Amino acid sequence: MVKIKISSLSFNYDSIQALKNVSVEFREGEMVGIIGPNGAGKTTLLKCIAKLLKPHKGVIYLNGRELWSISNKELAKILAHSLFEVPKGFNLTVLDFLLTSRYPYSKGLWETEEDLAVVEEALTMVNAKHLVERKMEELSDGELQRIIMAKLIAHQAKILLVDEPTVHLDLKYQLEVLSILRRISKTKNILTVMTMHDLRLASIFSDKLVLLHEGKIIAIGKPQDVLTEENIAKTYGVKVKILKHPKAGLIVIPLSTL
Amino acid sequence: MTNNSVDRLHVKYRLKLKRIVIKIALLTVVTFSVFILSLSVGSVHISFIDVLLALLSKLGITNYDLGSLGKVVLGIRFSRTMVAILVGSSLAVSGVLIQTTTRNPLAEPFLLGLSSGALMFLCISLIISPKIHMSSAAIMLISFAGALTALLVTMTISEFLGGTPLSLILAGIAVSAMFAGVSQLLAFIVQFKLNIPFLILLLGSFSNIVLTHVFIVSTSFTVGFIIALVISKKLNTLIFGDEHASQLGYNPKVLRYIAILTTSFLTGVAVSVSGLIGFIGLVVPHISRLIVGNDHRVLIPSSALIGGSLLCFSDIIVRYFSIQLGLGELPVGALMSIIGAPFFIYLLLKKMRG
Structure with a gap:
């Protein structure tokens, strides 16, 4: 059971x-999309x-425990994020x-056979086994x-x-990456919180939008309740027309700035 | 077949580790060979066999008499050789630590001002109280404080300049120039007080080494090297950023403080016995990465070996030419700059273009 409560x-x-x-709550198996215009605080929320980042007011509870009372060592086995630099x-x-x-799980100085098997399986899942020897700085964005x-x-965490x-x-890569995320979140019952700019993709791949x-x-809720013409006008300052497509989610067409 | 066992990641990784172990063993052999060569070369030539036999009898394995002249020469040369290796190793390990903690491939203890800082502090304290050079502990502490001060000044200025990789180097060069300038003035005064030639303090040399120096650097190197090895695995995460290190359960700030203190200690004490020797901390980590890769658990020991043998070998060359030219001792620090500076320019070019 994994639950995050932000109060x-x-x-x-x-x-x-x-x-x-x-204030918001997330639970396991959920794909949460955080949307909003530039500077809305999406990444700040993720970092909290x-x-x-240590919040100035309010508390974040992870499974009922205060986040800042959990040691980094323990948290390392529960939570993984995508922030790093090369x-x-x-x-x-x-x-x-x-x-x-794999370091949060290793006891000795060197990686075990199991650690390498986990990494190999992860690479296979994202279809990138051929990239294992490549230099990070030479990889394409995809x-x-x-x-x-x-x-x-x-990382085998419960929260991503x-x-x-x-x-x-x-x-192609947009769909591929989000499909991978959805697959791991549904098969392993993981809570995934992602910040997103593309509203249409956010509407397809999120169970819940913030x-x-x-x-x-x-607004918080199901994509169709959050992505309304009124909400977008209020936040992005853009007049939009929203079309519903049975397969392609909610299509947000910008008409003019307000 | 993709599921072939040879293609499995853990098999490949095992193989890679095995190769690295062999490479480190080879580097150990190289370092030992340079050590023997260094004992043999000089104004009085002692053959390899004699050196080996003398060493073995020193350990009580054989009984071999080198003669009184040989014993004296070997004794002096032993101190000089050990110090050259240990200083080279200290500077190389410092280079790895400072490059990783600043995530800057151009960082280096000399370029960031640590060496000049240590020298300046030493000169000041020698002027205030010339007796200080009798105490190994005082020398170690003062040079450590000097290196640390310079590094903190450099890092602070760099933050004001925007904290980019190049601003760190520019701040370092400025701080280094300032501290070196003060050191030059002070060293000029110190030479009369201590009877050590001016140039030796500034250009780096191993010509005035005694057994006490071996004791000083072997202590600092042992301490610094062990700390570096203890944090080596954690450094593998720090290089990908503070946020990456902290999600894996480490405290990036604490890790960086440990690395900075260790670097300052290793570099400061190295400078106190050898004077200013630059670029070894820049060149060696890069050579080492080419040979064993980026894993600090193997990068740190291999850098120590390469740094030790490179500096000792440079000292052999310097000694050889000093004898051939009959001009007295040439400074080994100057030779390192001649080798190292072009390499620095090459890295700068890569950085500016890439």
């Missing part, structure tokens, strides 16, 4: 209030859940990167996104926090 959370960057009184000039390989995701998915799988999984990707605007939650 009246506020976070400031110096004088800028990034999150204001945010990941215990990377410094240039070191020739770091995909395997260097993926093996680190390849890198698949490696991030492999890393999240190999994914920051903009489809950014810079072309159509619409943020200026750090506040404007």
Whole structure:
């Protein structure tokens, strides 16, 4: 059982209030999409859940326990996120990167046969086994996104926090990456929280959408309830027409800025 | 077939580790060979066989008399050789630590001002109290404090400049120049107080080494190397960013403090016995990565071996040419700069173009 309860959370960057009184609940098996215009606080919310930023007010509960009372060591086996950087000039390989995701489970100095089997299975799941020896800095955006998915799988966490999984990707990779996320979240009953820019993809792949605007939650619920012409006008400042397509989700057509 | 057992990841990984073990064994052999060569080369030539036999009898395995002159020469040369290897290893391990914690492939203890900082602190304390150079502990502490101060100044300035990889290097070069300038003035004064030639302090040399120096650097290297090995696995996560390290259960801030303190200690103490020797901390980690890859658990020991043998070999070359030219001792630090600076330019070009 995994459950996250966020209760009246506020976070400031110096004088800028990034999150204001945010309260929301997520549970296992759910795919949650966090949407909202630039600067709405999407990534800040993700980082608060990941215990990377300490909220100024409010509490996050993980399975009833306060997030900041859980040690990093223990949290490492429950929660995985997609935030990292690849410094240039070191020739770091995909395997260097993926093996680190097994560290929370390793007892000795070296990786076990099982660790490598887990990494291999993860690579197979995202169809990227051929990339294992490649340098991270030379991967294309699509390849890198698949490696991030492999890393999240190999981490074997109960909660996945994914920051903009489809950014810079072309159509095929967008679908591929989100399908992978949905597959692992449904087969392994994992809670996935992702920030998204593409509203149509968010409507197809999310069970629940959270619409943020200026750090506040404007709407929470099923995609068709959140993505309304009125909500989008209010948050994005754009007049839109929303079309429902049985297979392609909600199509948001921007008409004019308000 | 893709399911072929040879194609399995753990089989490949095992094989890779096996190859790395062989490479590290070879590097150990190379280091030992350079060590023997260094004992043999000099104004009085001692053959390899004699060196080996003398070493074995020192360990009580054989009984071999090298003669009194040989014993004296070998004794002096032993100190010099050990210090060259340990200083090279210390600087190379410092290079790995500082490159990883700053995530900057151009970072290096000398370029970031650590060496000049240590030298400046040493000069100041020697002027205030010349007796200080009698105490190994005081020397170690002062040079450590100097290196650490310089590094913190560099990192602070770099933050103000935007904290990019290049701003760190630019801040380091500025801090290094400033501390080196002060050191030059002070070293000029110190040379009269201690009777150590001015150039040796500034250009780096192993010509005035005594057994105490071996004790000092072997202590600092042992301590620094063990700490580096203990944090080596954690460093594998830190290189992918603080956020990555922290989600895997480590504290990136604590890890960075440990690495910074260790680097300052290793570099500071190395400078206190050898003077300014630059670029070894830049060149060696990159060579080492080409040979064993990026895993710090093997990168740190292999860098120590390569750094030790490279600096000791450079010292042999310097000694050889000093004898041939009959001009007295050439500074080994200058040779390292001649080798290292072009490599730095090459890395800069790669960085600016890529």
